[in-house]
Amino acid sequence: MNLKRFLAVFKARNLEFWRDKSSLAWNFIFPVLLVAGFAVVFGNGNKAEFKIGVLQEAATIDVTTHPFLQTRYLEFVPYAQNDVALKKLQHHQLDLLVDLKAKQYWLNDSSAKGYLAEKLFLQLEPTAVKATVTGRQIRYVDWALPGILGMNMMFSCLFGVGYVLVRYRKNSVLKRLQATPLTALEFISAQVLSRLGIVLFIAGSIYLGCDLLFDFVMLGSYVDLLLVTILGAMAMISLGLLIASRSRSEELTGGLLNMASWPMMILSGVWFSLEGAPKAVQWFADILPLTHLVAAARAIMTDGATLSQLTYPLSVMVGMIVVFLSVAAMLFRWQGDGR
Numbered sequence: 090m091n092l093k094r095f096l097a098v099f100k101a102r103n104l105e106f107w108r109d110k111s112s113l114a115w116n117f118i119f120p121v122l123l124v125a126g127f128a129v130v131f132g133n134g135n136k137a138e139f140k141i142g143v144l145q146e147a148a149t150i151d152v153t154t155h156p157f158l159q160t161r162y163l164e165f166v167p168y169a170q171n172d173v174a175l176k177k178l179q180h181h182q183l184d185l186l187v188d189l190k191a192k193q194y195w196l197n198d199s200s201a202k203g204y205l206a207e208k209l210f211l212q213l214e215p216t217a218v219k220a221t222v223t224g225r226q227i228r229y230v231d232w233a234l235p236g237i238l239g240m241n242m243m244f245s246c247l248f249g250v251g252y253v254l255v256r257y258r259k260n261s262v263l264k265r266l267q268a269t270p271l272t273a274l275e276f277i278s279a280q281v282l283s284r285l286g287i288v289l290f291i292a293g294s295i296y297l298g299c300d301l302l303f304d305f306v307m308l309g310s311y312v313d314l315l316l317v318t319i320l321g322a323m324a325m326i327s328l329g330l331l332i333a334s335r336s337r338s339e340e341l342t343g344g345l346l347n348m349a350s351w352p353m354m355i356l357s358g359v360w361f362s363l364e365g366a367p368k369a370v371q372w373f374a375d376i377l378p379l380t381h382l383v384a385a386a387r388a389i390m391t392d393g394a395t396l397s398q399l400t401y402p403l404s405v406m407v408g409m410i411v412v413f414l415s416v417a418a419m420l421f422r423w424q425g426d427g428r
Contacts, residue, residue, distance in 0.1 A: 094271050098279035106249070106287055120241040120295050139206045140164045142174040142186040155189045157213045163206075176392060178203075179224030180306075182232075185210060193218045227391050231306040235386035236359030238296060242288050242318075243325050243353055243379050247346050250284050250329035255342045258424065267423040277418065281326050288322045289315075308393035314386060316396065320406040321382025327413030328378060334420040353379040358387075381405050 143150055143158070143165050150165050152158040158165055166183070168174035177183045178197055185206040186195040194210060196203050198221050211217065257263045266276065299305070307314075332345045356363070356370065357379035363371055374380045381402035388394035396403065 091270065091272075091275060094269075095275045095279050098271065098276055099283050102253075102280060102283040103287070106283070117291060117295065120237050121299060138162055138164055139184045139202055139209075140166065140182070141206060141210075142166050142168050142178065142183040144168055144171060144174060144186065144188040145190075155213075157187070157189070157210060160209060160213075163209070175222060179222045180227040180391060181224070182227060182391075187214075187217075189214075191218075192216060193220065195220045195222060197222050197224065199223060227306050230303060231391060232387065233360065234296075234299070234305055235390060236357070236383045238292050239321065239357070239379055239383045239386065240354055240359050241295070242292055242322055242382075243350055245288050245291065246284060246322055246325035247329040247332070247350055249287070250280060250326055251333040251342050251346050252339065253280070254330070254333040255336055255339050258422075259337050259339065263423045273418065273421055273423075277330060277414075277421065281323070281330070281414075284326050285319065285322055288326075289318065292318060305390070307390050309389035309395070313394075313396050313399075314389050317382065317385040317389065317399070317403070320403060320410070321378060321386070324378035324382070324406045324409040324413065327410050327417065331413045331417040331420070334417045335422050337424075353377045356380070358383050375405075378406060378409050 139162070141163055145167050146169055148167060148169075150158060150167050152165075168186075174183065174186050175195060178186045178195055181197060181200050181203075184200060184202040187210060188194070192214060194207070194214075194217050196207050196219060207219075254263075257266075296305075300307075328349060329346070332349060333342050336342050336345075352373070353359075356374040357377050358374070359379070363374055385394075385399045385402040385406075388399060
């Protein structure tokens with residue numbers, strides 16, 4: 090690793106990105122428009138259905154055990170741990186929490202939907218004991234923000250790295266660089282760190298700007314969130330390098346990048362929670378890097394989770410970085426297509 094050569098490529102890639110005004114503007118404008126749209130459409134949280142937490146040891150709910158569980162238009166979610174369910178109730182992610190065996194229920198007094206859900210429950214269990222919690226409401230825009238920023242990072246990481254490498258290879262830029270003392274490790278490292286710096290700057294700027302407008306909920310540590318963001322961006326940059334490690338065809342690379350990005354955009358929890366989804370869907374989502382980035386960032390922002398509570402998504406992202414970069418380094422060709 091020659092630091093001088095590395096810095097030369099790093100500087101050149103940064104200058105190339107910042108001089109592309111249209112791409113730069115789109116990276117800023119697109120996520121801001123999404124956040125603003127969700128704030129307008131879902132900001133008041135007025136949904137028709139009620140979400141009820143049920144304390145029980147079983148992973149599935151047997152509706153025959155209590156008449157309340159047979160009530161139509163209510164969504165019942167089982168919870169084995171009381172503290173987890175109470176935290177969701179505190180932040181309005183549940184409308185009501187019930188323990189049917191103990192004939193007890195918990196309510197957030199500041200929740201309008203919780204008030205109505207309580208009336209429905211007391212119709213069938215009038216002697217139930219009431220307990221209350223308080224907490225700031227987590228709006229849909231607060232919940233969706235990590236996914237929106239993560240999705241924007243995904244597109245920037247995959248297409249910003251993948252298309253650049255293919256264009257360099259197709260235009261014989263890589264072929265000319267191969268004739269210099271520059272090594273593949275120096276070139277790839279410069280591309281990774283350049284894109285990482287760009288992604289972090291854009292995501293941070295968008296978050297700060299939108300936070301001034303919408304006052305997002307942030308219960309965890311900004312340092313923890315930064316570390317999670319770095320690992321998630323590195324995992325997706327590594328995936329982009331892997332996809333573009335050999336090809337000279339922009340059409341093929343574009344198809345492969347779309348094949349990688351669309352499942353992540355749909356199944357990584359960007360727009361909706363995968364709680365209750367089929368196990369096969371959850372398993373497939375678990376192999377996508379964006380899933381772990383969004384889950385970890387959302388846990389820090391809306392649940393106040395610490396890094397010690399996020400060992401699984403963090404370890405998965407680290408593993409993906411190692412695997413993707415190692416395979417990309419083995420497959421990387423200056424001229425591509427096995428030449």
